[in-house]
Amino acid sequence: MKTPINGNDLMALGYAEGAVLGTALKINRDRNGFTREQMMEHYANVLATPEHYTGDKVFSKLAIALIKKANEKPEDFIALNPTPDSFSAYGLDHIEDGAINQMKVAMQLPVTVAGALMPDAHQGYGLPIGGVLATNNAVIPYGVGVDIGCRMALSVYDIAEDFYYANQDKFKRELVAHSKFGAGHGFQGQYKSDHAVME
Incomplete structure (x- = not known):
């Protein structure tokens, strides 16, 4: 499984929050055969010299977005x-x-x-x-x-409070069995009940 690159990783390189960051993250979805380290190196290089990447097959959209952002004028806002x-x-x-x-x-x-x-x-x-x-x-x-x-979702049930507390373990068991958490429903099976959200 490939190690993800997230917005915080890119912001640590110097990318600012906003549309450019979103463009950078979209490129990472496929990785295009690059390792995480190679992607991070490319991200740093594109940020430093976007003009060198305007014709690049993978990074051209990011390079163009960076150049466009750098050329924005105050009256554009x-x-x-x-x-x-x-x-x-x-x-x-x-x-x-x-x-x-x-x-x-x-x-x-x-x-x-x-x-x-x-x-x-x-x-x-x-x-x-x-x-x-x-x-x-x-x-x-x-x-x-x-x-x-x-x-997130909120479910409201027409049950008395004392009935809920008398059957709290049953409700928790059903929630654990039928709730999914994380990217791609990452917390499943035995691991779901250990997730902090279930405390």
Whole structure:
């Protein structure tokens, strides 16, 4: 199994959060026969000298995106509102600071109408994963980034509280047997019950 390269690895090389980082991560999905170390070396080289990679079969899109980003002018940007609008947050005590800060920036967008953070919110590459943003007459295609299928669900059952506590072990057993966690449902079988989310 190939060792993954994630956004933090690329940011450690000097890549900034945003669309360029997403482009870099998409290239890594196939690896194109390169090892992790070779990919990291290429990523560093493309970042340092993107003009040398504009004709490269694998890295040209990334090189062009880096050059385009470097040539952006201040007038190409829409100014953020000076202060973020307020937003709802559920389970705020358990949400990392990076996700909260990303949501604050999203709430400064001039097209933002409302926003919220769900209990599973964590830092993404644009809007936090688990963040909800309502906009006025605007679509933000890169709002979340590359966590396709990352979600949570809440099930509400019409049972009495005392019945739940009397049968808590049965409910936990059913949740463990029928819940899947991780990329590609990575935590399965005997390992699921050891996952921290089940505590």
